[in-house]
Amino acid sequence: MDIGIEIKNLTKKFNGLTAVDHINLEIRRGHLFSLLGPNGAGKSTTINILATVLKPTKGCVSILGYDLKTQSNKIRELIGVCPQETVMYDNLSARENIELIAKMHKLHPKDYKERVDDLLGKMNLLDRANDLVRKYSGGMKRRVNVLMAVVHSPEVIFFDEPSAGLDPQSRRIVWDFIKDFEKEKKTIILTTHNMEEADDLSEELAIIDHGKIIAQGTPQELKSKNGKGDIIEFRVNSEKIKDRESIVQELALHPDVIWAKPLGKERICFNAFDGLRKISGFYDWLKSSSNITMRDLVIRQNTLEDVFIDLTGRELRD
Amino acid sequence: MIEKANFRQFWALISKFLKITFREKENWFWIFGYPLLFMLLFSVAFNSGNSRSAYDVAIINYDTNGLDNPNVDIGANVSLSMLSLFDENNSLSDSFQNHETFENGSQITEEAAIQLVNEEKLDGVIIIPENFSEVIIGSTWWYPFARQGIILPNMSGEFLNFILELNQTNYPVGNPQVEIHTIADTVTGVVISNVLKGIINNLILSYNNITTLDVRLDIGPIDRDLTWFDMAAPGIVAVAVLVGISSIGTMFAFERSKGLLRRLNTTPVSRSTILLSGGAAQFIFSAIQVIILFACLPIFQVQIAPGANWMLAFGIVMALSLTCIGLGLILAGVTKSANSAGGIAWIFILPLQFLGGAFFPMDGFITKLVPTSYATNAIRSVLIYGMGWTAVWQDILVVLGFGMLFTIIGLIIFNKKSQI
Secondary structure (H helix, E strand, O other): OOEEEEEEEEEEEEOOEEEEEEEEEEEEOOOEEEEEOOOOOOHHHHHHHHOOOOOOOEEEEEEOOEEOOOOHHHHHHHEEEEOOOOOOOOOOEHHHHHHHHHHHOOOOHHHHHHHHHHHHHHOOOHHHOOOEHHHOOHHHHHHHHHHHHHOOOOOEEEEEOOOOOOOHHHHHHHHHHHHHHHHOOOEEEEEEOOHHHHHHHOOEEEEEEOOEEEEEEOHHHHHHHOOOOEEEEEEOOHHHHHHHHHHHHHHHOOOOEEEEEEEOOOEEEEEEOOOOOOHHHHHHHHHHHHOOOOEEEEEEOOOHHHHHHHHHOOOOOO | OOOHHHHHHHHHHHHHHHHHHHOOHHHHHHHHHHHHHHHHHHHHHHOOOOOOOOOOEEEEEOOOOOOOOOOOOHHHOHHHHHHHHHHHOHHHOOOHHHHHOEEOOEEOOHHHHHHHHHOOOOOEEEEEOOOHHHHHHHOOOOHHHHHOOOOOOOOOHHHHHHHHHOOOOOOOOOOOOOEEEEOOOHHHHHHHHHHHHHHHHHHHHHHHOOOOOOHHHHOOOOOOOOOHHHHHHHHHHHHHOOHHHHHHHHHHHHHHHOOHHHHHOOOOOOHHHHHHHHHHHHHHHHHHHHHHHHHHHHHOOOOOOOOOOHHHHHHHHHHHHHHHHHHHHHHHHHOOOHHHHHHHHHHHHHHHHHOOOOOOOOOOHHHHOOHHHHHHHHHHHHHOOOOOHHHHHHHHHHHHHHHHHHHHHHHHHHHHOOOO
16 A cells, blocks of 8 residues: 555644644545544644644654655645635735745746646636635635645645535535546545535545544445444335334344334334445345335435444534 | 746745735825825924024034144144034034134133023034044044054055154043033924034044045035934935834734735745745835835925935935844744734834934934934935945944844744744
């Protein structure tokens, strides 16, 4: 496995308060990794340390083989950072803001002019590229914020809550944009407290709470081990209604099923980890064991929110 | 050698500062309107009709035995040289020649002169102490050679005779002290003491550069009716650039509070480049302000010396601007919000304004620690007295020294911060 970012025992204290508490992570190169957690969990502090903005109190970080403590200048050449707040000069246009970052990365105009146009186009901002950003809506500023992080085509990109406060349309544009970078095999670290965002974008994620990593894996892995599991409902075919109780009992004995119960007059409801993925297995098993056909299936999938509640006893937005 | 790419970073940041400043219309007032308003207010307050151009002053000279044998050459007696310079000063010619004034057939005494000042029949009394010439000569660079009888290569003729008179003498070293009594009118006091200070400075300079005893050749003639406003105008120009301290401090504090510095700090640009580019942008703003102020001087009827070296004067103000930028950079390193930067800036600006002798004559040790005093003296010497580079280079060096010191301190503070 090609490791892009290696974090060992990373700790950050502010006036005695531990914001990041002995974090250990290995993030694969060319993959999208998310840090999911509630506000104040330590996500942004971690990102700020990796982005060379903050100095760690303790621990080691290596980014693409460069040591954060001793080679931060080299690291700055390789990274792009999209901060949580929209950080840009209101009296510059979107194009000027983006080009400023390109110039800070010592790019020659011929190397960034075309790319800037291309990026602005992808974010639907080309028409208003020369307007001062103080005239932009919040969503448009957010998109410029993202472009400023990627204009120099960095190897590692940090997105700190990139879609916070965005309307659904803008959020979708930003997500698609981030996915494009994933295809380019860039290493992407994303922080979010939005479970949908983490689930939709991440190849792998870590759940962070009170500065500590409490779980790590792919979204699927986490959902299959933690939370309430998937809730599956189906209608029993009419000729088998009389056997519904025995079918429920049989289901409850299945090793992947947590509980099962009758629902209404002709439905059965059961709970299983990773139920969605295993649905065809359940279908075949019921067919062969009880000659039951699952009809009118309804599935409520286990979410990362459920995983977080299971792990911490709190909701993500608490 | 600075890499081209590094220069592009530097220029991009300067260009950014210029764009965001000029695109904010409120800033136009500070850049263009503030210097105009500043000059206008001082002009209305202190020019045209509010100032006098001639003063009645008595001079009591106790330095009549400046050397053992003052008859060797009149130039040997420094105070006599000074009195002749007073005579050449047309604006004071009605009065300063009173060093020869007699009252009731006898020479005026110090007590009688002070009594006349108290009765407001005289504007002032200047008392030249007994050792005035000795202190000035004793403080020259060439005196230690002269007292040992060492003849330097460029000493010849009239000067050589003078040098020989100094053999085995033991003159004190220090600043010449001259006592002034004036009426209780600040403006009169400022004009008299400024003219006197200028003449003594010129005199010291002339003796230090001595190759001939004709000190008058080195002194710019003050043949105009100078007012307090004429004396204060160079200081007003100097004080106007002090606002740069606040501008640069608030500029960086604003960027810090918005997270813009932090964002720049995640790119390969160095903190020093960020800071110095802000300084360079402020330098451009100050240059625009100084040009406006210089254009205002003749418009507001400040009496500029004929043939005054404007470029040199511009250089002096810009040297002071560097000092202000240095202080602004220190401010940028220690303040977190634009509001606090704007407030704290006055801790620097007020002492520089009032202890630098820009508006009122200031003396003493504390004045030597204030860069404005050197800049004000130098601009006044160039623009009002018509003096050149040789008269002001030391002042410029001191001002530049302050600028470098403050800039280095600012850079150290900024670079040492764990987070900008």
